[in-house]
Amino acid sequence: MFIIKCPYCGERDHSEFSYGGEAHIVRPKQPTELSDDQWAEYLFMRKNIKGLQYERWNHAHGCRQWFNVGRDTSNDKIHFVYKMGESPPK
Amino acid sequence: MKNKYSIFSLIKNAFSYHENWQRAWRDPEPKKTYDAVIVGGGGHGLATAYYLAKEHNLKNIAVVEKGWIGGGNTGRNTTIIRSNYLWDASAAMYDHALKLWEGLSQELNYNVMFSQRGVMNLAHNLHDVRELKRRTHANRLNGIDCEWLSTEEVKKFCSIINCSPDIRYPVLGSTLQRRAGTARHDAVAWGYARGADSMGVDIIQNCEVKGIKRKGDSVEGIETTKGFIKTSKIGIVAAGHSSVLANMAGIKLPLESKPLQALVSEPIKPIIDTVVMSNAVHAYVSQSDKGELVIGAGTDAYISYTQKGTHEVVEGTLKAILELYPIFSRLRMLRQWGGVVDICPDASPIISKTSIKGLYFNCGWGTGGFKATPGSGNLFAHTIAKDEPHKLNAAFNINRFVSGDLVDEHGAAAVAH
Numbered sequence: 001m002f003i004i005k006c007p008y009c010g011e012r013d014h015s016e017f018s019y020g021g022e023a024h025i026v027r028p029k030q031p032t033e034l035s036d037d038q039w040a041e042y043l044f045m046r047k048n049i050k051g052l053q054y055e056r057w058n059h060a061h062g063c064r065q066w067f068n069v070g071r072d073t074s075n076d077k078i079h080f081v082y083k084m085g086e087s088p089p090k
Numbered sequence: 091m092k093n094k095y096s097i098f099s100l101i102k103n104a105f106s107y108h109e110n111w112q113r114a115w116r117d118p119e120p121k122k123t124y125d126a127v128i129v130g131g132g133g134h135g136l137a138t139a140y141y142l143a144k145e146h147n148l149k150n151i152a153v154v155e156k157g158w159i160g161g162g163n164t165g166r167n168t169t170i171i172r173s174n175y176l177w178d179a180s181a182a183m184y185d186h187a188l189k190l191w192e193g194l195s196q197e198l199n200y201n202v203m204f205s206q207r208g209v210m211n212l213a214h215n216l217h218d219v220r221e222l223k224r225r226t227h228a229n230r231l232n233g234i235d236c237e238w239l240s241t242e243e244v245k246k247f248c249s250i251i252n253c254s255p256d257i258r259y260p261v262l263g264s265t266l267q268r269r270a271g272t273a274r275h276d277a278v279a280w281g282y283a284r285g286a287d288s289m290g291v292d293i294i295q296n297c298e299v300k301g302i303k304r305k306g307d308s309v310e311g312i313e314t315t316k317g318f319i320k321t322s323k324i325g326i327v328a329a330g331h332s333s334v335l336a337n338m339a340g341i342k343l344p345l346e347s348k349p350l351q352a353l354v355s356e357p358i359k360p361i362i363d364t365v366v367m368s369n370a371v372h373a374y375v376s377q378s379d380k381g382e383l384v385i386g387a388g389t390d391a392y393i394s395y396t397q398k399g400t401h402e403v404v405e406g407t408l409k410a411i412l413e414l415y416p417i418f419s420r421l422r423m424l425r426q427w428g429g430v431v432d433i434c435p436d437a438s439p440i441i442s443k444t445s446i447k448g449l450y451f452n453c454g455w456g457t458g459g460f461k462a463t464p465g466s467g468n469l470f471a472h473t474i475a476k477d478e479p480h481k482l483n484a485a486f487n488i489n490r491f492v493s494g495d496l497v498d499e500h501g502a503a504a505v506a507h
Binding site for chain 2: 001014015018019021036037039040041043044045046047048049050053055073074075076
């Protein structure tokens with residue numbers, strides 16, 4: 001259980017949000033030219049990190065905006081929040 | 091086996107007030123080299139070591155475990171065993187496990203308290219009825235016992251279920267697998283540990299793997315907190331932490347690790363003598379021999395390695411339980427806990443070789459690995475020893491995510507499994 005600071009609405013309980021999985025997985029620009037291995041990599045393979053993970057959340061029961069979060073998956077502590085299209089803070 | 095357990099050993103030890111029982115397995119320091127090392131001392135890992143020693147004649151085997159054996163998901167599940175899966179590949183594999191369960195106490199000379207009390211899967215809407223009837227037929231075509239019960243038969247088989255047509259999700263029928271049931275989770279780990287140890291397997295606890303050493307495309311050994319161990323075959327059975335170990339070897343797996351919760355009530359007199367699962371409202375319940383109701387809740391949506399989940403998940407499950415069993419409304423919950431489960435996109439496991447020679451993975455059991463423990467170990471041992479899958483786990487290879495030949499049990503096998 002944790003609190004997420006929505007960049008648009010401020011701090012809210014995590015139950016207002018939907019999880020959108022690992023962030024920065026870019027859809028291939030030329031899908032027709034992809035091999036089966038590359039498709040598998042894009043569709044299924046995940047880092048599933050224990051530690052700091054960049055992930056997407058949607059404020060589903062609020063402003064309904066998507067944004068990115070840097071969360072430590074070993075203790076659910078959120079280190080930073082940044083908007084879609086931005087690169088993660090170092 | 092050196093100290094065979096029997097009625098006579100029980101009587102003999104009773105005379106010395108049960109103070110002279112020998113320890114069931116040794117506590118060795120790791121050797122420098124092993125023929126095979128199993129990473130993960132849960133039920134699946136210990137079963138793998140047991141069958142490697144017993145059926146494949148490998149004697150120089152170690153199981154390394156970062157905590158204590160059976161202390162991970164083996165000790166954190168709701169102990170339900172069944173094999174009523176929809177697809178042929180799953181049905182064959184899970185029924186292989188169920189058949190091994192049926193003889194396991196004798197096989198291990200250890201009472202795993204396997205109780206074939208039946209598992210029901212309730213239907214709450216027309217779609218459930220169609221899906222579950224389809225599954226009943228599919229099971230019977232695969233030689234797996236499964237029956238369809240009408241609402242009246244549900245009431246007769248388990249009288250405390252609220253079968254009123256006026257509840258939010260009324261009970262429209264149920265499947266019943268009579269051979270299914272429960273077992274004692276600790277006993278499975280301890281029984282396999284004792285059996286493996288008696289054949290010379292070294293079970294090394296408090297030994298965490300810190301790195302996997304590769305030479306080109308094959309493995310050389312593992313770095314652990316107790317030093318380097320050389321081996322040419324590494325079988326990884328690390329459940330929620332599979333991806334962490336895969337990262338050490340430089341490969342990626344199609345897994346996401348999420349917390350799954352369960353809880354038990356205060357102990358009460360016997361009231362429910364079967365296992366009732368309900369997928370549509372996500373509630374399942376059975377009663378332990380101590381009298382506690384054992385209740386399975388769901389997973390949280392996000393990746394987390396914390397072994398604790400959110401309160402909303404527990405609340406949702408308990409709401410459903412109370413609607414189905416109003417008789418439990420004044421029960422108090424005694425304990426709640428979470429386990430980290432590794433979920434595959436198709437909700438089927440991976441028991442497979444990898445692109446690295448000598449590196450094998452048994453993972454992705456998600457929310458339903460306990461039932462498969464003997465079969466999983468048996469098939470994984472075959473895969474490691476022969477360097478090729480048994481025909482029962484051929485479909486569960488890692489390459490299916492590239493070929494697209496998935497074993498899609500997500501909707502088919504019941505959400506809670």
